[in-house]
Amino acid sequence: IQLTQSPSSLSASVGDRVTITCRASQGITNKLAWYQQKPGKAPELLIYAASTLHSGVPSRFSGSGSGTVFTLTISSLQPEDLASYHCQQVDTYPWTFGHGTRVEI
């Protein structure tokens, strides 16, 4: 299953609303996770089952979608959100990732 993530990078200001899209090559119901990766660090789980926030993740992050189109939204961008964001389908092995979106402040 191929995942197409867009945009590949974006630049936004503190307080902006940011949306990242992930499209799957076939339907995956809600079997999609989002990860945040800060520079030089390992990825961290943000959202699973397309829309469920992982423990400790700020409420400004949200996920939506089902089937083939999914979105990650940051409602009010903060300086600490500087990172790359990756979607991953967990519906069928082999699991696959999107190519990532770099978010610059």
Place this chain on the structure above:
Amino acid sequence: QVQLVESGGGVVQTGNSLRLSCVVSGFTFGHFNFHWVRQAPGKGLEWLTVISFDGRNEYFAESMKDRLIVSRDDSKSTVFLQMNRLTDVDSAVYYCARSRCIGRSCQLDSWGQGTLVNVSS
């Protein structure tokens, strides 16, 4: 607390093999599936393989399945990844991660810090 610590990376010559280790602590090793994910410099994440909680099932990325061996040693709470016939495109940071299933949804909820592999001729 939950910890995954990879080791075994370094410089390796083209064509050689390498065995990475991932030692875990802070939770019951035998209850979880473990995955390996890599990231080449400046690139995205690439899922490589998973070994099931009981070691009976393994899945591999199609492009890698002929060169990878994944295993686990429950007595040492350790997961291993052996990579054969290495080339420069295998140069990357290799992460070990645990998958946790909540209901019917599984995801990588804990990651190691990664180990860097540099393949050089």
